[in-house]
Amino acid sequence: MRAKQYSIEQVRETMDNVAYIRNLSVIAHVDHGKTTLTDSLAAAAGLINRANTGDALVTSTRPDEKARGITIKSTGIAIYVEVPRAWCSPPATAASRFLLNLVDSPGHVDFSSEVTAALRVTDGALVVIDCIEGVCVQTRTVLGQALDELVKPVLVLNKLDRCFLEKRMDLEDIYQSLCRSIESVNVVLATHRSNAVGQPLANYQVDPLEGTVVFASAKQAWGFSLATFAEMYFRKKQADETAVAQLTSRLWGDHFWDVEQHCWSVEPKAPDGRTLIRGFCHFVLAPLQRVLTACERVASAAGAERQQAEENLQSLLSKIDVGRVALDANKDDTAPATAATASAVMRTVMQQWIPADQALIRMIVRHLPSPAQAQRYRADHLYTGPCDDITASAIRACDPKGPLCVYISKLVPDSISGARFYAFGRVFSGTVRTGQRVCVLGSDRAAPPPPPEPGQQPRKREDYFADKSVLRVVVPAGKQFHAVADVPAGNTVALVGLDQYILKNCTVATDASTFPIAGMSFAVAPVVRVAVEPRQPSQLPRFVQALQRLSKTDQLVQCSVAPTGEHIVAAAGELHLEVVLHDLLEMMLVGEDDADATAAAAACVSAAVSSGSGEKRHGLGGVLVVSEPVVSLTETVSAESSQLCMAKSPNRFNRVYVRAAPLGDSLCAAIEAGEVTARDPPTARSRVLVERFGWDVTASRRLWSFGPNSSGPNMLVDATKAVQYLREAQDSITAAFQWMSSEGPLCGEPLRAVRFDLCDLVLHSDTVHRSGAQLIPAAKRVFAGAVLTAQPRLCEPLYLASVTCPRSKVGSVYSVLTRRRGRVQSEEGGAGTEAIVTVLAHLPVLESFGLTAELRAATAGQAFPQLAFSHWQSMPDDPLAAGSRAAAVVTLVRTRKGMHPPDAVPTLDKFLDTL
Numbered sequence: 001m002r003a004k005q006y007s008i009e010q011v012r013e014t015m016d017n018v019a020y021i022r023n024l025s026v027i028a029h030v031d032h033g034k035t036t037l038t039d040s041l042a043a044a045a046g047l048i049n050r051a052n053t054g055d056a057l058v059t060s061t062r063p064d065e066k067a068r069g070i071t072i073k074s075t076g077i078a079i080y081v082e083v084p085r086a087w088c089s090p091p092a093t094a095a096s097r098f099l100l101n102l103v104d105s106p107g108h109v110d111f112s113s114e115v116t117a118a119l120r121v122t123d124g125a126l127v128v129i130d131c132i133e134g135v136c137v138q139t140r141t142v143l144g145q146a147l148d149e150l151v152k153p154v155l156v157l158n159k160l161d162r163c164f165l166e167k168r169m170d171l172e173d174i175y176q177s178l179c180r181s182i183e184s185v186n187v188v189l190a191t192h193r194s195n196a197v198g199q200p201l202a203n204y205q206v207d208p209l210e211g212t213v214v215f216a217s218a219k220q221a222w223g224f225s226l227a228t229f230a231e232m233y234f235r236k237k238q239a240d241e242t243a244v245a246q247l248t249s250r251l252w253g254d255h256f257w258d259v260e261q262h263c264w265s266v267e268p269k270a271p272d273g274r275t276l277i278r279g280f281c282h283f284v285l286a287p288l289q290r291v292l293t294a295c296e297r298v299a300s301a302a303g304a305e306r307q308q309a310e311e312n313l314q315s316l317l318s319k320i321d322v323g324r325v326a327l328d329a330n331k332d333d334t335a336p337a338t339a340a341t342a343s344a345v346m347r348t349v350m351q352q353w354i355p356a357d358q359a360l361i362r363m364i365v366r367h368l369p370s371p372a373q374a375q376r377y378r379a380d381h382l383y384t385g386p387c388d389d390i391t392a393s394a395i396r397a398c399d400p401k402g403p404l405c406v407y408i409s410k411l412v413p414d415s416i417s418g419a420r421f422y423a424f425g426r427v428f429s430g431t432v433r434t435g436q437r438v439c440v441l442g443s444d445r446a447a448p449p450p451p452p453e454p455g456q457q458p459r460k461r462e463d464y465f466a467d468k469s470v471l472r473v474v475v476p477a478g479k480q481f482h483a484v485a486d487v488p489a490g491n492t493v494a495l496v497g498l499d500q501y502i503l504k505n506c507t508v509a510t511d512a513s514t515f516p517i518a519g520m521s522f523a524v525a526p527v528v529r530v531a532v533e534p535r536q537p538s539q540l541p542r543f544v545q546a547l548q549r550l551s552k553t554d555q556l557v558q559c560s561v562a563p564t565g566e567h568i569v570a571a572a573g574e575l576h577l578e579v580v581l582h583d584l585l586e587m588m589l590v591g592e593d594d595a596d597a598t599a600a601a602a603a604c605v606s607a608a609v610s611s612g613s614g615e616k617r618h619g620l621g622g623v624l625v626v627s628e629p630v631v632s633l634t635e636t637v638s639a640e641s642s643q644l645c646m647a648k649s650p651n652r653f654n655r656v657y658v659r660a661a662p663l664g665d666s667l668c669a670a671i672e673a674g675e676v677t678a679r680d681p682p683t684a685r686s687r688v689l690v691e692r693f694g695w696d697v698t699a700s701r702r703l704w705s706f707g708p709n710s711s712g713p714n715m716l717v718d719a720t721k722a723v724q725y726l727r728e729a730q731d732s733i734t735a736a737f738q739w740m741s742s743e744g745p746l747c748g749e750p751l752r753a754v755r756f757d758l759c760d761l762v763l764h765s766d767t768v769h770r771s772g773a774q775l776i777p778a779a780k781r782v783f784a785g786a787v788l789t790a791q792p793r794l795c796e797p798l799y800l801a802s803v804t805c806p807r808s809k810v811g812s813v814y815s816v817l818t819r820r821r822g823r824v825q826s827e828e829g830g831a832g833t834e835a836i837v838t839v840l841a842h843l844p845v846l847e848s849f850g851l852t853a854e855l856r857a858a859t860a861g862q863a864f865p866q867l868a869f870s871h872w873q874s875m876p877d878d879p880l881a882a883g884s885r886a887a888a889v890v891t892l893v894r895t896r897k898g899m900h901p902p903d904a905v906p907t908l909d910k911f912l913d914t915l
Helices: 008-015 034-044 063-068 109-120 137-148 160-165 171-191 226-233 241-249 279-300 303-319 339-353 356-367 371-382 390-397 537-553 574-588 595-603 605-609 665-672 682-693 697-701 726-742 772-788 807-819 851-858 885-897
Strands: 021-028 075-083 096-104 124-130 152-158 213-217 222-224 256-258 263-265 405-413 421-429 431-433 437-441 464-469 472-477 480-484 486-488 492-496 506-509 528-534 558-561 567-571 617-620 624-627 634-637 645-648 655-662 703-707 714-718 754-762 792-806 823-829 836-844 864-874
Touching: 008 075, 008 096, 008 472, 008 480, 021 034, 021 109, 021 137, 021 356, 021 371, 034 075, 034 096, 034 124, 034 356, 075 356, 075 492, 096 356, 109 137, 109 405, 109 574, 109 864, 124 137, 124 171, 124 356, 137 152, 137 171, 137 864, 152 171, 152 356, 160 171, 160 213, 160 279, 171 279, 213 356, 222 226, 222 339, 222 356, 226 241, 226 279, 226 356, 256 279, 279 303, 279 339, 303 339, 371 390, 371 421, 390 405, 390 421, 405 492, 405 537, 421 472, 421 506, 421 537, 472 486, 528 537, 528 574, 537 558, 537 567, 537 574, 567 574, 574 624, 634 655, 634 754, 645 772, 655 772, 665 682, 682 697, 682 703, 697 703, 703 726, 714 726, 726 754, 726 772, 754 772, 792 807, 792 885, 807 823, 807 836, 807 851, 836 864, 851 864
Parallel strands: 021 096, 021 124, 075 472, 124 152, 152 213, 714 754
Antiparallel strands: 075 096, 213 222, 256 263, 405 421, 405 506, 421 492, 431 486, 437 464, 437 506, 472 480, 472 492, 528 567, 528 624, 558 567, 617 624, 634 792, 645 655, 655 754, 703 714, 792 836, 792 864, 823 836
């Protein structure tokens, strides 16, 4: 395989042949080895020295990523490799040149939006799993995200060296552990809705026999598939492909080798009662164990003993057809060996024997789809316009000569200026060129505005920009970007010059009739908020600009201005908020010459996010003032309104009658998942409401609006009969509903899972007396009163907490979770006091701040929590009952927002009227 660094000209030449392009993401749970594994592929392309594989972390582009040891932002990199002809499917006549457009994504749940952005622009996914920890919570989450995007996954079982060197497991136990991990992945694949009959990935499973599973150690840069060992055993015999395939089929599953009789059996016992050895254990794991043990002996020996250990290792390697390996360690060193020395010896030896990049690239080129293959079944899922228009046809055909359609999934800050951004995305059709004039479309599902009729003013949309110029077209390569003249369909790309027209993501097109690519849905929600302001009022302009740039850099972060005038920053969790505030500080300090001040300010971020100090507000290095984290809440109802609520307009000439009722958890979840939306055809939506959720046919056809923002999980239904001027009043009633659904009556938090039935409407005959100025206040009051008469409740967000610890520390974990109102759902793990146990519990987000520090203090640093947003749950207490916990929360929120009165919810007579 080619090991020298490629040129950008070679990359551009390969871009024209979509059959030799693979777009893939690397996804996994945190600390399972994604970024380390990516180094092996980068080394195959000559981007880094093979000796630095596993340590270079070529896709870690931020200083805080290496400091924290986790990936924070997804990073794209173009990898150009030459592969043997036998690896192609079907086999080629000569060595083929492949372009791998790889995106390394984060594994921490707080950065799940980066995973979604990476999956949107790729067609395949390398799912990396620690073979000791197995399938974790975030593994299931990212697998579900991949299947939602119709991205085909293949599996890498990483850290296999831990089984031999750390756990000292028996060979059969290693096999069973690997089987459990593969079965867990296949359970997720089988139970996901994308595996249903008729779906593109129906009945898809990962299987070592099919070549869709690679076993590896990313840190030591070695890996293999079953075919690797089958071909190794037949290398000297020049056997045909049939013999290799036959041996491969016996290296997994219930195939046992009789060492004495030299024959295969499907039974674990011989006829004479002897225990047979599983084929995978004998032909794969046993040689691995012998080589790794020999490497350990070399690293731990010194002087003459070391020389003898090296000779034994070289003799062993010659038996497996590996040439003499040059060991860099000093033979005369009498000092005791360190873990780093042992790892270096193993990396040197194992890389020469079974390098990980060969197994990975073989699996990628054979089993992941090319853009032309993937876009055939992804086009209908991605494109929001008619499936037969010219753009849809071009996307389906991956046509480089069709109308341009580029989806921008994220904005990457320019490392030099910090004020501009690269628009990173995927060319689905057409060819994007430097200097090209394009249209920028928002990510909603509406078509661009049509040309105006003669004599009419053109309609404008805030998220539509026409006739904008692409200043440069570049190809991402980790920290660097290489300029090219153009990029055809099927490739990832970064554009320069369009960032000022893009908020978070968009579609770039040349045809004015093109519909946008569907927007992305995320697995987490921004439920943690802080109020931020500059310490010096003179820095307010720079602060506002920094907030605008911050909003562009992160798909999930939300920057808004509260009614009190505070600037609110919302994030997914404690770690996400800490990173966001760190980025905000850096953006505020762009152009500052005092590096010490910058470092000191950044060091204050972690303390500001923690709520342990009890202070109301925290200063960040004398630059920003940040409030304590605040958790987003929602308001809901638990019963139907106890009375028909009525409110009169200010002029007393109009009356609005409303009832409120719970919407239902299943329908609320369907709305939040995008299965029921305001954009659906009314007939189809009505059928779904009737058949799936038991709605009345008439009510399902008279649905007026979703809220808030015309898309939230609340509904307004017209239940009136024979009302005059109803259509004239519809806009005013709907506007009041949108207003109320975004600010509930308890403490101004958004409503969730509430259905409002407009029961009657009495309107004045004169248009002047039934205007919006009269109807909107009345409708807003009656909606608030309807909520208060329907047993209102506060809803708080809950995390699914996954805590990994030794069994001996489970009691301490339970104590900490109980003190924080956590409810344990399950406990998984092996027997024995030192066995690793995973405790799953639901934990209120309100109680999550400082959890990591408390758990580590209670378990001597042996507990490792992961928090993922799970669902919303109603507080059991009545928020209208004095002394209840919910009432205390309402008072706290009302006081913080400056609502009147701050200590109680207004009584019903403030909202409802009587005849």
